[in-house]
Amino acid sequence: MTMTITQTGNRATYDKLAAMGIELDPVGVPGAAFEMAAQSGNLVFVSGHIARKDGAPWRGKLGESVDTDEGRAAARAAALDLVATLHGFLGDLGKVKRIVKVMSLVSSSTTYTDQHVVTNGASEFLLEVFGEAGRHARSAFGVAQLPLGACVEVEMIIEVQ
Template identity: 70%
Template sequence: MQQQDSYATLKALGITLPSVAAPAAAYVMCVQSGNTVFVSGHLAKKDGKPWVGKLGDSMTTEEGRAAARAVAIDLLATLHAHLGDLNRVKRIVKVMSLVNSAPDYTEQHLVTNGASDMFLAVFGEGGRHARSAFGVAQIPLGACVEIEIIAEVG
């Protein structure tokens, strides 16, 4: 699997990595064990504040997809801060997505595609991952989406 330059891809997509937020409670943003990095869940943000909403109620699937894409960018910023170089990422192994959902909403997988597509764009085949997408009754601060990842690094 040929690795592409993650930073060149981000630049071509017009993406500048944001500053990394500090943990909001008694946890760390990343834990590395060997070549595996576990990145804590990140909430969707819009204009620097939690992106509040409930899919199937106050938000559309497309809005949720955009929120998941924004979370993926924040996750990339955290990986960059932890590793010092995103090109060390060999593979995004696992994505777990929590979608703040109305009781009858069933498009969590389509929302999560916003993040999955970003990882594929940035890492090519190394961005292809296993995934879970869950609908939940609520997410901290009323955020619409929370995503965590596991990455293999070299």
């Protein structure tokens, strides 16, 4: 099932997604006491999204069962889900003024040190979709474990018009 994309503002973001062959999936419902996105003033905070592959958590640990290239793909997948959630929340990605901040958590072995390279998968995707408005500040952390054994989790803060 795919999400119907309707928008009233700038079509550029939707045109880029279509050119990339991307259809936004429906927004998931949180399984706990939180919101998938919350707005305060002109900032939207999108909750962390774990990477998914074929509808299931993309499991593993960087430096053990997942290599850096696969980790980048997982971060990209998480960023795509973030964009779908943002679309569901705003109703129109044309309202995005700028991606302000991205934070990535990478499930890592104690010797793995390329979390920043893994996070490039999310950052590059956001630049590809939003152009210069997708350029952001970011943090990339190595962690011992993520929910459901996921290898990557990404969250973001967005400025809207």
